[in-house]
Amino acid sequence: MKLSILDYVPIFEGRSAHEAFQHSVELAQRAEQLGYVRYWVAEHHQVRSVASSAPEMVMMTLLEQTSNIKIGSGGVMLPHYSPYKVAEQFKMMEARHPHRVDMAIGRSPSFNNVNAALNENKERKLDFDTQLDDLNKYLNDDIDKAHRFKTLLATPLIPTKPEMYILGMSERSAKLAGRRGLPFVIAKMGQSSSAIEEVINVYKNEFARWHGRYWKSSGDGDNRAFGRTSHGSSEEDFAGDSHRGVKDYSGEHVHEAFEEESRDHVHEASEEDSRGHVHEAFKELSGGVKPYVILATFVVTGDNEVEVEELLSALQLWLLRINYLDQPQFYPSIETAKNRVYSEREKEKLEQNKRRIIYGSPREVSRQLKDIKSLFGVDELMILPNVYGEDARFELIELLARELDI
Template sequence: MKLSILDYVPIFEGRDATQALNHTVELAQIAERLNYHRYWVAEHHQVFSVASSAPEMVMMSLLENTTNIQIGSGGVMLPHYSAYKVAEIFKIMEARHPHRVNLGTGHSPSFKNVNQALNEYKTEKVDYLTQIKDLIHYFNDHAHMNHRHKDLYATPRINTKPGMFILGTSKSSATLAAQQGLPFVIANMGQNKSQLQSVISHYRNSFSQHHPELQSYVIMSTFVITADSDELIDGLSRAFHLWLLRIGYLDQPKYYPSIDYATHRDYSKRELEKINQQQNRVIVGSPNAVIEDLKSMVTMYEVDEIMIQPHVYGEDNREQLLRLIAQANS
């Protein structure tokens, strides 16, 4: 089973952003040694407990400190930005590290105030499809009369190009990926199984209609929690669910809570109900049990690659999670 990683770059209780970013570099190096296929970084704004507000910047650090593993964004929220500028950023990374750069794009609006700040002074928004077509245009160094920015090249002009991926959970995103002949990345966050199957099937069918000469490709991402003891698994799960609970509130937590804090914190009845509702958003268990669940996911949804999210408390616990999953998958 092909395994990859999506990292939120968590800032743990008692740590700061510098430590979080340094740890992510170390974790990517470990992932490379363990033969994970990709290491992607998410984009989150106004979430104080993670340090991944600018995935492109983190990506360059990871590229500079690894040698073979694919490094990518999971993903750049394209409607906030100029496709031209995104193309330039990713072409510079590709020029420096050919054949290793992945551009995963999404179109989440984020929080209202974040959306306003990222889009201030814009009088008109370019639709997502147009931006994707623009990126394809810029990455292929096409400059012709039919493009809306004729004779415009994204520089530097290079002989290779970043890999492009479309992130989403809806049929509209699946359709976009299929029409453009791009891989589709879908998050499994506890949605209805038939809904996920329907979206993936729609992508596969649409892809084959538009690009019969190419192979469709699906990556599914999911949170996972494992460790080498049931006690630690339980503690990591408690801390994760407290983090997941709190990021949905306006009063954002300043860090990812420790196991000790999560264990001794008092919970309201409503909080416990919400935590229980979120249980199906993460795969929890022994390494072998997690791998079996992931393999079942591959079979059930007919996906080509699994992208785990090792969003657990503690640097040592995250490193051990990667090692245990890799070993169980070997």
Template structure:
């Protein structure tokens, strides 16, 4: 049995911390992940939030690449709906030229912030395009010049790297799985955001069964989990018990996951819609390394995956590092 482990870090600014300290911990955690032998380290994109410092993943990725030597560094993910595919391709072509074979471009479908940050990010954009259209352009720009059928024929997102960043699609729904399969992209399902087992199973099954194997690609599914490993089950349960999952549903039917009831209310206020809120205990795989090992093996069989990426939200940085150490110890000799 072989498994692949990665880490998703959200650069959370915990109470009593500064944003600079949170980003410094992200750098230290990436270095620790490399030392422990994790396959990849991804950083998130969040806007207009005092509790997250990672608003510019491409900038943070550059710094992480410069402060590590072998681990793959990527975005989890860039919110392409806000940006020019050409500029995203330029950013990641520069990164891939600086660190060949180490850069991964995860694309997210969520807004990554409140409605006012979405308005600010998209201010001045003259043309609108669907995510599918933007993905098509992005893929063109990552691999060469635009064709004769493009309005800007011959345009190149220089520099062109020898090994372009690999595109991953991130999602929490069946529709995102369908899009990843159609595009022939690796797909990461965020179970820590949408912990509905039925949706996750259907999404992953659809992804594998309808995957477009263009260019000889094979389906590659990653499950993103929230995990807290501790030396005792009691400590893990105590840490996890402090965390809540909040989902706001607007009158228009749009649903968004946020970090607190206050954020849910603010999101709805900015959107100008009535709303309902569901608060529940966060779905976190927790316990000692023995407990975690047993549960991860069950999840592996349940969803048919052998790649995981973990997010671990523990305010105490030493305990966060310890959690990732215990995860590796739980599968010593079985990871690739």
């Protein structure tokens, strides 16, 4: 199983941001030793208990302190920034560490005051699709005569480029990733299994529509044509989620409840299989790109049941405070979580938050991870080891690596 890590760089109660960064370096080094595929860093603004406000800065340190594991952003909230500057930053990292840099792009709207501060004095704001076009131009050193900055190149000029991913929880983001032929990263944050499956199906259908032929197996050896490239004369604008309730994962309030969008048109394989287990359909016909899906989820495990319950209670308290925009200066300790008295409304929210977390013994968590990988047909799982304490985080990734034999 391909297993990776998304790190929020939490600042634990009684610890400093400096200590949080140092621990993340050590955790990435241990993840590399254990065989994890990649180690990503989230981007969060005005979240006091999280130190990763500038993931590219953390990434460079992690790249310098590790040797082989892929290091990435999870992600860069592109609407806040100049695509040109983002391209320069990631090309700098790629130049220093070729074939190891992942660039996951999101578009979370963030808090209003954060939006205002990051976009102050901008004469106009580009739509997300245009920003991705610009980023692609700069990463590929394209001289595009039709572009408004046609001769502009992002330096350094290098023979390789970072791998780009699209982050999202909505069908709109899934379509965008599929149309562009990019890997798609979705978070399991409490939405129903059918909602997750639908978004993944939309991504794979859109991928098939724009990027070649795939076959659907009926299970008895009879293969039917599933989809083929179908470039139309015009493209639907998929940029920007119009529903503010739908948050792209790894932006602010990544853990908010999923609110399903009104359904966009889905390219269907056939009448009898309009939304079924589309992941069973994808077998590469010939050379070329294939759809690639990473599913991210919070996980909690430990050596015994008491430890798991304690770690779970601290994570639930942290999620609750973020939900209610109560910005603690630290990730709460086990003791703080034990002493917290909850209202009836808060208790209901705690139970809701539990559905966003995979927790239990190492064997139970591993079984659940295998089950969701099979259920959704994803290529890779990305765990969020957002538990209290440095030792607990080391233990968590070690236990799962051993149980899943990565």
